[in-house]
Amino acid sequence: MNKTGLSEAQIRDLLKISKGQDLKYERVLSSMCTYPHRVAVEAHMDFIESNMGDFGLFRGTYELERQVISSLGQLLNYPDAAGYMTTGATESNIQAIRSMRNVSRPASCCERPNIVVPDSAHFSFDKVSDILDIELRKASLDTNLKVSVNSVEDLIDKNTIGLVAIAGSTEFGQIDPIERLSEIALQNNIFLHVDAAFGGFVLPFLDAVYEFDFKLPGVSSIAIDPHKMGLSTIPSGVLLFRESEQLEGLKADTPYLTVSTQYTLTGTRSGASVAATWAVINYLGQEGYRKTVSKCMELTAYLLQELERIEVYPLIEPVMNVVALKVPEADLVRNRLAKEFNWQVSITQNPHCLRLVIMPHVTAEIIGSFVRDLHEVLRS
Ligand code: 0PR
Numbered sequence: 001m002n003k004t005g006l007s008e009a010q011i012r013d014l015l016k017i018s019k020g021q022d023l024k025y026e027r028v029l030s031s032m033c034t035y036p037h038r039v040a041v042e043a044h045m046d047f048i049e050s051n052m053g054d055f056g057l058f059r060g061t062y063e064l065e066r067q068v069i070s071s072l073g074q075l076l077n078y079p080d081a082a083g084y085m086t087t088g089a090t091e092s093n094i095q096a097i098r099s100m101r102n103v104s105r106p107a108s109c110c111e112r113p114n115i116v117v118p119d120s121a122h123f124s125f126d127k128v129s130d131i132l133d134i135e136l137r138k139a140s141l142d143t144n145l146k147v148s149v150n151s152v153e154d155l156i157d158k159n160t161i162g163l164v165a166i167a168g169s170t171e172f173g174q175i176d177p178i179e180r181l182s183e184i185a186l187q188n189n190i191f192l193h194v195d196a197a198f199g200g201f202v203l204p205f206l207d208a209v210y211e212f213d214f215k216l217p218g219v220s221s222i223a224i225d226p227h228k229m230g231l232s233t234i235p236s237g238v239l240l241f242r243e244s245e246q247l248e249g250l251k252a253d254t255p256y257l258t259v260s261t262q263y264t265l266t267g268t269r270s271g272a273s274v275a276a277t278w279a280v281i282n283y284l285g286q287e288g289y290r291k292t293v294s295k296c297m298e299l300t301a302y303l304l305q306e307l308e309r310i311e312v313y314p315l316i317e318p319v320m321n322v323v324a325l326k327v328p329e330a331d332l333v334r335n336r337l338a339k340e341f342n343w344q345v346s347i348t349q350n351p352h353c354l355r356l357v358i359m360p361h362v363t364a365e366i367i368g369s370f371v372r373d374l375h376e377v378l379r380s
Helices: 008-021 038-046 052-057 059-075 089-104 124-132 149-155 178-188 244-248 271-309 330-341 364-379
Strands: 082-086 114-118 135-139 160-166 191-196 221-224 237-241 322-326 354-357
Touching: 038 271, 052 059, 052 271, 059 082, 059 237, 059 271, 082 089, 082 244, 082 271, 089 124, 089 160, 089 191, 089 221, 089 237, 089 244, 114 124, 114 149, 124 135, 135 149, 149 178, 160 178, 178 191, 237 244, 271 322, 271 364, 330 354, 330 364
Parallel strands: 114 135, 114 160, 160 191, 191 221
Antiparallel strands: 082 237, 221 237, 322 354
16 A cells, blocks of 8 residues: 555546456447446445445435335235345345255254256356355256256255246346246245346346246245346345245344344445435336337347348347357357457357347447457358
């Protein structure tokens, strides 16, 4: 640290240089984040000092958080859902599984508990397994890259405390057969957590209807991320539980704070994210999100149409705005796109495909220019 401080002008200049080294989202086709909505940014700045870790000091912000939980509960067909705002789906997934373990512990007493997750589950579940010392059983996928229900059933045993389903998988944007998994969870009297980190702000606004939320009676918790397609600021995640008992499973005593209990993983926690999320969901409403999602889906269709001309095809028909493309030597193509044309795309693991996410910052011009560059790379 410097002995004496720099001037404000020096600080600004140095920050400008660093910011200049960051990529602009206009070249990024690999991210599930995007520019947050202006209304969210304004609210974030207005509540910058607010700390939800000691919410007795920030009663107004706390009330906004209650309203966010209730609005998203309503969106996901359970207005009475219990929950709180997390730093994102990694934390939501950790806490959902921790709650499963704590609530079901008496039943599965001495042996090591396990959960069954799709092979396509986000790597945050590997962290869950490590942190909580819970065995992770990975169920195989069918040819459409949805989890195989038979494989899930085969993996359940007396130490299984719950299942995980994905509504919008990270790599393929696919939705698991959640209706069936809900039945299986009920039959086995175990929890079912739905990771709708990405899909939560997409599926309710598509023309096609998908059953993935609390409407299904076996779904016991949902992770949904306002900092992805919700257009809020980072860090904004939401974890929702069907039963308040599940939230109680996360309770810690906080005797010297303004409130005597906490249910969160982090202590100090951003009230700015709460205000930003409240602002953008209320400003856009369902109509606003429907427009955003329609635009992303139209551009996804446009992308596929342009790619067809250069004989590049998707691995599966995209369900949402995530596209996996079959190209030979996908790693090499990805590297060349980055090096020669400054495009950021990612790669799926199994099979190896180019993966693009058509976020709200993507335009028809961006797609046109990307397809031209991809064509160039594939030709030479
Ligand atoms: N669950 C699913 C289905 C996800 O896709 C992700 C993140 C998570 C959980 C974890 O969410 P947090 O990272 O918010 O805790 N999916 C993206 C991914 O790992 C996150 C991301 C976002 C990556 C922007 C890159 C990026 O530029 O690919």
